[in-house]
Amino acid sequence: MKAAASTARVDEIVEQLRANGGRMNTARRALVAALVDAGGHVTAEDLATAVRRTHPNMHMATVYRNLEALEDLGVLTHLHLGHTASVYHFADDCHQHLVCQTCGHVVEVPDREFDRLTKRLGGTYGFHLTLHHFALMGICQACADESGQ
Ligand SMILES: [Zn+2]
Ligand SMILES: [Zn+2]
Ligand SMILES: [Zn+2]
Numbered sequence: 001m002k003a004a005a006s007t008a009r010v011d012e013i014v015e016q017l018r019a020n021g022g023r024m025n026t027a028r029r030a031l032v033a034a035l036v037d038a039g040g041h042v043t044a045e046d047l048a049t050a051v052r053r054t055h056p057n058m059h060m061a062t063v064y065r066n067l068e069a070l071e072d073l074g075v076l077t078h079l080h081l082g083h084t085a086s087v088y089h090f091a092d093d094c095h096q097h098l099v100c101q102t103c104g105h106v107v108e109v110p111d112r113e114f115d116r117l118t119k120r121l122g123g124t125y126g127f128h129l130t131l132h133h134f135a136l137m138g139i140c141q142a143c144a145d146e147s148g149q
């Protein structure tokens with residue numbers, strides 16, 4: 001079941017890529033499949049490791065070049081969950097991330113939770129907030145409980 005669902009998702013992404021004027025190649029398809037399998041939040045290194053299981057000779061430069069191309073084509077996007085390497089997401093599956101700075105736990109929050117804040121910042125400060133690119137840092141409930149807060 002999982003494999004069939006993954007294949008359908010890969011095909012959906014391939015459709016998007018073509019609609020945006022991009023061409024598919026072996027590296028791009030392998031990267032898209034690896035990201036579907038991983039479910040998001042993976043680094044270029046993680047994707048390269050996954051892709052090399054089936055394409056052992058693919059260079060890191062090829063991985064980076066094609067990740068960049070997929071980003072330019074609006075299929076992928078990268079974001080920062082903290083001080084570590086940036087991670088990848090499909091562009092049609094975005095949300096804001098809350099990251100625990102103690103244990104690294106990630107909570108995904110839908111954009112609508114930020115609607116009021118976004119409107120206020122726009123109205124009061126003339127500032128148009130970009131969600132997604134950086135995570136919001138804090139302490140998760142489990143870590144707060146542990147430290148007796
Ligand atoms: Zn960035
Ligand atoms: Zn935590
Ligand atoms: Zn996410």
